Amino acid sequence: MVSAAFAAHPFQEYGVNKMKRRDFLRIFLLGGFFSLFGKKVKAEKKPENKVKEAMFWRRLD
Amino acid sequence: MSKTVQCELCPNECVLENHQVSRCRARMNKDGVLYSLVYGKPCAVHVDPIEKKPFFHFLPGTTAFSIATAGCVLSCKFCQNWQISQAKPEDTDTYDLPPDKVVSQAKIYKCRSVTYTYTEPTVFYEYMYDTAIIAKKNGIKNTMHSCGYINEKPLRKLAKYMDAADIDLKGFTEDFYARICSGSLKPVLNSLVVLKKEGVWLEITNLVIPTLNDDTKKIREMCTWILKNLGSDVPIHFSRFFPHYKLNNLPPTPIETLTEARKTAMDAGLKFVYIGNIRHKGESTFCPRCKKILIERIGYFVKQNNISNGKCRFCSTSIPGVWS
Numbered sequence: 001m002v003s004a005a006f007a008a009h010p011f012q013e014y015g016v017n018k019m020k021r022r023d024f025l026r027i028f029l030l031g032g033f034f035s036l037f038g039k040k041v042k043a044e045k046k047p048e049n050k051v052k053e054a055m056f057w058r059r060l061d
Numbered sequence: 062m063s064k065t066v067q068c069e070l071c072p073n074e075c076v077l078e079n080h081q082v083s084r085c086r087a088r089m090n091k092d093g094v095l096y097s098l099v100y101g102k103p104c105a106v107h108v109d110p111i112e113k114k115p116f117f118h119f120l121p122g123t124t125a126f127s128i129a130t131a132g133c134v135l136s137c138k139f140c141q142n143w144q145i146s147q148a149k150p151e152d153t154d155t156y157d158l159p160p161d162k163v164v165s166q167a168k169i170y171k172c173r174s175v176t177y178t179y180t181e182p183t184v185f186y187e188y189m190y191d192t193a194i195i196a197k198k199n200g201i202k203n204t205m206h207s208c209g210y211i212n213e214k215p216l217r218k219l220a221k222y223m224d225a226a227d228i229d230l231k232g233f234t235e236d237f238y239a240r241i242c243s244g245s246l247k248p249v250l251n252s253l254v255v256l257k258k259e260g261v262w263l264e265i266t267n268l269v270i271p272t273l274n275d276d277t278k279k280i281r282e283m284c285t286w287i288l289k290n291l292g293s294d295v296p297i298h299f300s301r302f303f304p305h306y307k308l309n310n311l312p313p314t315p316i317e318t319l320t321e322a323r324k325t326a327m328d329a330g331l332k333f334v335y336i337g338n339i340r341h342k343g344e345s346t347f348c349p350r351c352k353k354i355l356i357e358r359i360g361y362f363v364k365q366n367n368i369s370n371g372k373c374r375f376c377s378t379s380i381p382g383v384w385s
Contacts, residue, residue: 056186
């Protein structure tokens with residue numbers, strides 16, 4: 001129950017700040033469960049900074 | 062064992078100590094092995110009309126998927142693209158575009174050819190070579206706009222996959238090449254002959270710069286050399302100079318100088334002589350026999366094309382070039 005002093009405040013009239021630990025846990029687990037059905041997206045791999053060996057050169061010994 | 066290497070790609074033939082970068086800025090010696098620093102990393106990627114290269118006898122009215130990386134084998138004082146040609150690869154914004162992606166992008170944009178241009182394609186030889194092989198397999202033609210400052214062996218290897226080349230013949234004296242471009246003329250002339258012999262479609266561009274290479278006598282000498290060594294069918298483009306880079310003190314080329322150069326070349330016996338970088342009737346192709354207009358151009362736009370199956374529509378004269 002919301003006390004009379006808090007009820008005067010419009011945002012707290014519906015008890016939005018009153019989420020209990022159990023409610024949070026329920027939503028958290030539900031979210032985790034539904035995420036299992038989501039599409040897995042691979043994080044983009046940054047291309048390697050490759051350098052190519054040049055053609056037409058020789059070693060000077 | 063020594064870790065010093067020598068690059069044999071262009072006539073500069075840089076000798077590089079360990080961790081030293083070549084004069085073109087695109088190759089580096091790392092622990093005794095020479096690497097390309099620009100492979101698959103173009104700094105310029107555009108879809109251009111083929112007329113912009115310029116190619117006037119090669120698939121007119123089509124588009125070319127054009128790429129370039131940073132670097133150049135020469136240091137021309139009039140360079141139009143000096144911001145990238147004279148830059149280090151690490152100082153330019155680059156794309157990750159490996160050879161297979163270049164070809165797939167060219168297909169997406171419905172380009173008939175891939176052109177290696179803007180800077181000097183010799184500096185990204187490995188990238189160009191690998192791309193050219195894939196492009197050819199996919200029915201896309203390869204063209205390049207080059208200064209021709211490349212050694213004969215790599216040029217012959219590349220020519221097997223190159224369909225057309227536009228070579229800048231920047232002047233016709235060793236002094237001009239040494240003072241203005243920090244290079245030499247002889248290897249460029251050799252490249253022109255090699256490309257012709259290898260069956261690559263060839264066009265030549267000559268930027269006419271007031272007081273530096275606009276001497277009529279020298280232009281005549283150049284045209285006579287072209288006629289003797291490459292034949293009368295090779296198109297030549299006399300391009301108008303605009304003050305740029307380190308030659309800001311010179312005026313743009315007068316129109317009279319360009320028309321005089323065109324007349325000199327035609328009098329020398331060259332059949333297809335063009336004027337570029339300016340709106341002029343010299344942008345269009347005329348039949349050498351019946352003198353009628355074959356391809357009318359306005360800038361890079363082809364207004365009409367009267368070449369059918371490689372022949373003049375009016376008198377059936379064969380017109381040299383690659384038309385389909």
